[in-house]
Amino acid sequence: MSYYDGGYGGGAGYMNDSQGGTQATPGRSAAKNTLRPVTIKQILDAQTPHDDNTFVIDDVEIGHVTFVAQILSISDQETNSTYKMEDGTGSIEVKFFRGERNSMVDDDGENESSREAGLQINTYARVLGSIKQFNNKRNITTHSVKPVTDFNEVQCHFLEVTAVHLHFTRGPPESQQGRSAGGGGAYQHGGAGSYGEDTAMGGTGAAGAVSGGTMLPPGISANARKIYAHLKNRHDSSEGMHVAMIAQTTGISMGETYKAVDELLTNGVCFTTMDDEHIACMDF
Amino acid sequence: MSDHQTPRVNASYVSNFTGQNVRIAGKVLQIHGNSATIDAQGTVAIQLDAGTHIKTVGNVVEVIGKVNGDQSIKELFSSDFGPNVELSAIEAVVQATHTYRELFYDAKQ
Structure with a gap:
């Protein structure tokens, strides 16, 4: 048994092989706190290796997702609004729950109604939510749908999607390895989820810290x-x-x-x- | 599922998608009646829809449309992105779309 002696970040410095003693799948709870930019195609293509509600993209477990897409239709129901959205890579239904929205952040109590008014058919919006699967149909439940006002955000989002995909599949670019203990570390934590069983946050933090100081080739x-x-x-x-x-x-x-x-x-x-x-x- | 896919292209990719729906963004060069031309790393002719949002020369627009046999695009829908959009970012997204296709679209068989 050995402790990792560096990078006890993320408030979860387990001993690496002490899984038996820790409660409730640390890998999964770690992944729950991640936010990943994705395309709708990636959401639809995501795998469910463990159960129907644990999604994996590029071998990395997904917590929350964010994407930018156009609204195709809006249907308001008693407790939620359903937006059908597409981003050029696929389309998906986004369920926006009012109750959840009200309890989420207190500073948006007043401009909520005007924010919704900005969400019209065919406009671009930024969604932040989580993937759900029901009867083999995937949708997004969310507490945040905001209209895009600067269209550079659309391009920015797709480039971010690509960068994060490449980070997970090929490792961080060389120029970023020096600071991977910080910035890259955040992604590495997401990586912890994919080896779910008994990966601890401390371990991946250490991985980030070490690869930062060495010359691991980018493709590793x-x-x-x-x-x-x-x-x-x-x-x-x-x-x-x-x-x-x-x-x-x-x-x-x-x-x-x-x-x-x-x-x-x-x-x-x-x-x-x-x-x-x-x-x-x-x-x- | 792939019915809803509209790969982001520029002028040079248009010919690979004849008969398919694409998204193309570029700067409006000219508007003449029901046709327009935009610059998306090359000039592309757009057959405008009655409800077009392509109204201002010089603005950046995104057009969703079908590629005709003559490489012009029949508009289905368009968005006006306004004048202040980074064209190099648009081009970078087009390149990413086709380089890392698995994130963006399925190849038509």
């Missing part, structure tokens, strides 16, 4: 990053760590661990020590 996978950070934080191991031990302490499956270790070896940031199964990192 999240698992490999995590393992690298883990090895990096063990100061006692000049002889390296056994692959099985890595898998056990990081909570990554054996198969995935071998893959990730292979990646690290190929990239020359780690090397094998006394036998092929003991791995240490290069810049100890």
